[in-house]
Amino acid sequence: MSAVQWRNAMNAGAGRAALGKGLPGRGPGVSSRAKGAGDEIVERQTPSMWAAVRARHVVVLAFLLAFPFFATPFLTYQIGAQSLALGLIALSLTFLGGYGGMISLAQMTVAGVAGYMLAIFGASGEATLSLGWSWWIAVPIAIAISMLAGTFVGWLSVRTEGIYTIMITLAVGVAFYYLCLQNYSVFNGFQGFQRVYAPTLLGVNFRNPVPFYFLALACALGGYLLIQYVLRAPFGVALQGIRDNPRRMNALGFHVPAHRIAAYALAAFLAAVGGILLVWYNGLITPNSVGTSWLINVLIIAVLGGMKHPIGAFVGAVIFVLLQTFAIDLIDRERFNLVVGGAFLAIVLFSPDGLLGLWARLRERISTTRPQAALHPRRSKP
Amino acid sequence: MKSSKRVFLRTLAGAAVFAAFSGAAFAQQTVKIGLLATLEGPFAAGGADGMRGAELAIKQRNGMAGGKKIVLVKASSDAKPDVAVNATRKLVEQDKVDIMVGPLSGGEGIAVKEYSKTQPNITFINGSSGAQATTLVNPSPNFFRFNTEGAQWMVGLGKAALDKGYKRVMLIAEDYAFPYSQVQGFMSEYCRLGGKVPVKAWVPLGGKDYASVIARIPKDVDALLVVLGGADAVNFLNQYEAAGGDKPIVGGSITVSQDILNYKGKRRDSLVGTIAGAPIADAYDHPDFKAFVSAYQKEYPVSSGAYPSPSLFALVYYINMKAALDGLDAVKGDLSGGQAKYRQALSKMTLKTPVGDVRLDANRQAIGTTFITEVVKDAQGNLFNRVLRKVDGIDQMLGMPKEQFKMGSRDEPSCP
Numbered sequence: 001m002s003a004v005q006w007r008n009a010m011n012a013g014a015g016r017a018a019l020g021k022g023l024p025g026r027g028p029g030v031s032s033r034a035k036g037a038g039d040e041i042v043e044r045q046t047p048s049m050w051a052a053v054r055a056r057h058v059v060v061l062a063f064l065l066a067f068p069f070f071a072t073p074f075l076t077y078q079i080g081a082q083s084l085a086l087g088l089i090a091l092s093l094t095f096l097g098g099y100g101g102m103i104s105l106a107q108m109t110v111a112g113v114a115g116y117m118l119a120i121f122g123a124s125g126e127a128t129l130s131l132g133w134s135w136w137i138a139v140p141i142a143i144a145i146s147m148l149a150g151t152f153v154g155w156l157s158v159r160t161e162g163i164y165t166i167m168i169t170l171a172v173g174v175a176f177y178y179l180c181l182q183n184y185s186v187f188n189g190f191q192g193f194q195r196v197y198a199p200t201l202l203g204v205n206f207r208n209p210v211p212f213y214f215l216a217l218a219c220a221l222g223g224y225l226l227i228q229y230v231l232r233a234p235f236g237v238a239l240q241g242i243r244d245n246p247r248r249m250n251a252l253g254f255h256v257p258a259h260r261i262a263a264y265a266l267a268a269f270l271a272a273v274g275g276i277l278l279v280w281y282n283g284l285i286t287p288n289s290v291g292t293s294w295l296i297n298v299l300i301i302a303v304l305g306g307m308k309h310p311i312g313a314f315v316g317a318v319i320f321v322l323l324q325t326f327a328i329d330l331i332d333r334e335r336f337n338l339v340v341g342g343a344f345l346a347i348v349l350f351s352p353d354g355l356l357g358l359w360a361r362l363r364e365r366i367s368t369t370r371p372q373a374a375l376h377p378r379r380s381k382p
Numbered sequence: 383m384k385s386s387k388r389v390f391l392r393t394l395a396g397a398a399v400f401a402a403f404s405g406a407a408f409a410q411q412t413v414k415i416g417l418l419a420t421l422e423g424p425f426a427a428g429g430a431d432g433m434r435g436a437e438l439a440i441k442q443r444n445g446m447a448g449g450k451k452i453v454l455v456k457a458s459s460d461a462k463p464d465v466a467v468n469a470t471r472k473l474v475e476q477d478k479v480d481i482m483v484g485p486l487s488g489g490e491g492i493a494v495k496e497y498s499k500t501q502p503n504i505t506f507i508n509g510s511s512g513a514q515a516t517t518l519v520n521p522s523p524n525f526f527r528f529n530t531e532g533a534q535w536m537v538g539l540g541k542a543a544l545d546k547g548y549k550r551v552m553l554i555a556e557d558y559a560f561p562y563s564q565v566q567g568f569m570s571e572y573c574r575l576g577g578k579v580p581v582k583a584w585v586p587l588g589g590k591d592y593a594s595v596i597a598r599i600p601k602d603v604d605a606l607l608v609v610l611g612g613a614d615a616v617n618f619l620n621q622y623e624a625a626g627g628d629k630p631i632v633g634g635s636i637t638v639s640q641d642i643l644n645y646k647g648k649r650r651d652s653l654v655g656t657i658a659g660a661p662i663a664d665a666y667d668h669p670d671f672k673a674f675v676s677a678y679q680k681e682y683p684v685s686s687g688a689y690p691s692p693s694l695f696a697l698v699y700y701i702n703m704k705a706a707l708d709g710l711d712a713v714k715g716d717l718s719g720g721q722a723k724y725r726q727a728l729s730k731m732t733l734k735t736p737v738g739d740v741r742l743d744a745n746r747q748a749i750g751t752t753f754i755t756e757v758v759k760d761a762q763g764n765l766f767n768r769v770l771r772k773v774d775g776i777d778q779m780l781g782m783p784k785e786q787f788k789m790g791s792r793d794e795p796s797c798p
Contacts, residue, residue: 074475078468125520181586182557184792190558190587194463194492282464284493289464325472328457337422 064217068210077209077281079321084216085281087317088223088274090301091310092267095227098307099236100263101243103162105295106153106169109176110268111275112290114146116180116187118196118276119285125195129188135199143272150268151261158260173295180287192286196279206280216277220314223270227310230266239263304347306354315355319343412451413710413717415440416473418484418494419509419699423460424588424612428695429486432510434682435696436483439703441681447707448715455479461486463493470494474504480717481706482506486695488513488532488560498525503720505728507706510698512635513559514566514789517747518778524721526728526746528705528735529698530661530776532560533790535635536567537780538754538773539659540575543568543632546657548605550578551632554595554618555609557584557792564609564634566790567659570780573797579607580798589614592621599629609634615642623652633658638757639694643765653765656757661737662697663753663769674700674736701735708733738774749777 068076089111097103122138124130131138157168180187198206198215206212230236239259242249246256279285288294297320305316327339351358417436420429433456445452455477457469466485473479482504485494491511498506499522508516508527512535517527543551551572555561569579580603583595595618599606606629610618615637631637631653638658675691682688689696705728712727733740738751751774755767779787788794 072475074471078471078475082468184557191489195496282467283496284463286463286489288462325468325476 061221068213073209076213078325079318081209081213081216081277082281083314083317083321084213084220085274085277086298086301086321087314088216088220088277089271090298090305090313090317091220091223091227092270092274093298093302094305094307094310094313095230095270096263096267097302098309098312099231099243100239100260102157102260102263103166103299104153104157104169104264104267105166105299106150106173106176107267107271108275108294108298109173109290110146110150110153110271111278112176112180112285113149114142114272114275115196115279115285115289116193117142117145118279119193120186122196124193126188126193129186130193139276142276143269146272146275147265147268150271151265153268154261154264158257158264170292170295173290174292177287177290177292180290187287190287192284192289194284196285197283198280207283212280216281219273219277223273224310224314227270231310235259235262300344304344304354306351306356308353309356312354312356319347319355412453413447413481413715414453414455414477414479415703415706416455416457416470416477416479416482416484417509417703418457418459418466418469418473418482418486419695420461420486420490421458423462425461425486425695428510428612428693429458430687431689431693432486432695432699434678434688435692435698435700436509436703438678438681438696439700439707442677443707448710448713450710450715452707457484459485459490461490463489466490467493467497470497474501480504480721481710483699483703483706484509486510488516488558488563491516491527492559495522495525496520498522505706505721505725507702507728509702510695512563514563514778515559517745518789521745521747523746524725526705526725526742528702528733528740528742528748530740530748530750530752531778532563532635533567533570533780534748534750534776534778535661535752536564536659537571537752537776538771539568539632539657540570540572540577542657542659542754542770543572543605543607544575544577546605546630548577548630548632550580550603551605551607552599552603553579553582553607553609554592555582555584555607555634556587556589556611556614558587561609561634562790562792564790565607566795567780568607568632569795569797570782573795578797582792584792585610585614587614590617592618593625596622596625596627599627603629605630605632607632607634608637611636612642619653628652631656635660636694638755638767643757643767651759653757654759657770658755658757658767659752660694660755660767661750661752662692662694663755664691664767665755666737666753666769666772668737670734671736697736701733701740704735705731705733705740743777745778747778749775752776 067080071080089107092110093104093107096107118138119130121131121133121141122135123132153169153172156172157165160168180192181190183189198212200206204211206215231240238249238254242254242256242259250256278289282289301316301320302313303316304319305312305314323340323343327337330339347355347358351361353360417433419432420426421433437454440452440454455473457473459466459469470482470484474482485491486509488511491508491513492515494506495516498504502524504524506522506525508525508529510529512529512532514531514533516531517525553565555565573579581598581600583598585592585595608615608618608631611634633656635658638653638656639660643653674697678688678692678696684690708731709724709728712731713723717724729742729746735750737753740748740750743749751772753769754771754773756770757765758768759765
């Protein structure tokens with residue numbers, strides 16, 4: 001197929017990301033749009049996506065749907081919903097890092113931009129600074145501005161590789177932190193915005209644990225399916241090609257920087273949705289929400305779960321949140337950060353691919369040792 | 383992976399259900415109190431001392447109050463509001479505490495107060511957070527603060543500064559809620575009595591370089607009002623000394639506390655004569671306070687990492703925890719009916735503290751005592767805070783009529 005076809009498919013993908021509303025109900029929309037796209041390649045792959053649904057997917061989805069009904073509100077909200085929101089932000093990094101080969105430390109910054117914009121355009125406790133618009137205006141504006149910010153970060157950093165990408169994105173993140181900290185006319189300085197709450201819609205108050213959990217679940221599921229889809233679409237395949245050999249892709253006629261910037265824009269969309277969920281979860285946003293520790297925490301979450309699969313971001317987020325919440329019960333109150341750090345170190349040390357890598361290796365060992373024992377006698381030691 | 387995550391979460395949920403049932407069975411004999419302080423971040427040392435103070439209050443009663451055994455569940459934050467709310471939510475919803483004591487810093491206090499509205503059956507008592515807004519703006523019916531706050535701690539200092547002959551001062555303070563409150567407490571009195579504050583320099587929390595601020599100090603001011611805490615205060619004082627500064631200093635409540643007076647530097651001696659306002663004074667010689675100090679020293683020797691003398695955080699956490707326990711005594715441990723009786727008792731009681739009696743106002747905010755102190759040097763060359771004056775019965779309106787009172791901010795009050 002020609003480069004033009006690839007590029008058209010890429011544009012379709014990017015355009016869809018820009019149009020997405022980031023709210024529940026997007027999941028099914030992806031598949032119907034995929035059919036309507038009229039692109040031969042996509043058409044052929046759509047049924048294979050359904051064929052990829054396995055029993056474990058159904059079990060996990062059923063568990064996630066049933067979770068709030070047997071768990072306490074605390075587990076639903078603080079563990080469940082927080083993990084889903086953080087996982088969505090980490091997913092944006094997994095997409096950029098694992099599939100685009102670009103480790104951006106500014107994903108929390110992009111999420112923070114969305115959070116701040118929501119607080120500024122929407123309602124908050126700071127009546128003089130917030131415009132107090134309805135959520136259905138403020139949320140799209142926040143996502144749009146956040147995507148612009150993400151695209152800007154991408155535009156700044158796509159021509160760099162490896163450590164330099166990390167440095168540039170870290171610099172952008174730290175600069176935004178200090179902007180929020182020291183600007184009072186827009187960002188309200190150290191105190192940030194309090195009382196930024198999720199809306200009440202159709203009589204359902206999304207501040208309550210169970211509705212908020214389902215909101216976060218819908219967004220996370222939508223984000224997950226979107227990434228799964230994009231990765232199989234021509235745009236995602238080309239992105240992985242660029243990750244593996246940018247010069248060759250360039251020689252094949254692909255505009256490498258444009259592809260990368262589009263990937264940043266798509267990642268920014270996911271991070272923005274995650275950032276909005278996180279602000280509603282906390283009910284506030286302060287410069288600390290976009291501080292250096294959070295920039296790095298997102299990387300930790302993505303690495304913990306494993307960067308080779310989109311689900312890794314959510315697995316990492318669950319582990320991260322569980323450790324943050326319960327480590328203090330395991331050990332003396334002044335030393336509990338040692339447990340958190342020790343667990344991170346152990347996972348990264350024993351499995352460079354994160355927990356998913358550990359699981360894959362384990363499964364491989366179980367499945368290969370027995371049948372292959374006969375074929376490779378040197379593997380089994382009598 | 384997914385299945386192991388599922389099993390783990392289920393185990394966790396099972397454990398939570400079990401804990402809830404076993405908790406109900408013991409509810410007759412025990413009361414669970416959650417304790418939150420900052421054991422990480424910029425106020426880690428203060429948070430640890432706050433916990434010492436709160437534990438001291440429980441130890442002094444052998445772990446019993448209102449005929450019930452007190453079970454303490456601790457949590458930590460790092461002075462960030464979202465972390466404080468997460469830690470509080472865990473204590474309340476997961477560990478099922480009956481009473482919650484904390485948090486430590488201003489922004490955290492406002493966020494935890496907002497959270498307390500979603501848990502109407504739990505009683506929240508402040509730790510040591512001192513932002514005015516916590517009890518002044520949108521107060522929560524189940525959030526109590528038995529310590530006076532940042533503005534109240536500075537009442538009387540404006541007059542003391544004028545008595546020293548400081549007619550014009552320049553302000554140097556960190557740029558967030560707690561210093562706003564402190565500055566308002568000082569300036570509302572100082573401006574009223576004719577003092578002038580021509581320049582205000584708001585610096586970011588955790589700033590390292592004060593050169594630009596020092597360059598802005600006008601020649602014609604008599605003194606500097608410095609409302610900085612911890613490392614910021616030490617950095618400023620060192621840099622001001624290096625720049626050859628010689629203006630006398632008027633300090634905030636945590637600017638000339640014991641940890642800063644012990645720092646090494648030539649500027650140290652020039653701190654002698656610095657006046658400040660605070661809810662605690664090391665050299666206060668009332669028997670109640672002396673008993674508190676010796677109890678602290680006996681329970682936490684310096685070798686265990688404690689301070690030679692209890693810090694502001696230890697005292698304030700002690701006061702709030704004592705209020706929680708005294709309240710339990712008053713209702714004989716009866717927390718039934720959504721703790722209504724208990725809250726009634728808390729609202730009405732006069733709390734005996736090491737620094738005098740404390741009552742609550744209609745917003746459940748303490749009305750109490752402030753000390754005006756002066757740094758002096760003892761025979762061994764150690765610096766300590768001498769009590770210059772003691773001001774009793776300061777309320778949150780700072781003695782002003784309600785319509786004249788305006789909450790402190792960057793621009794309020796102003797008298798250039």
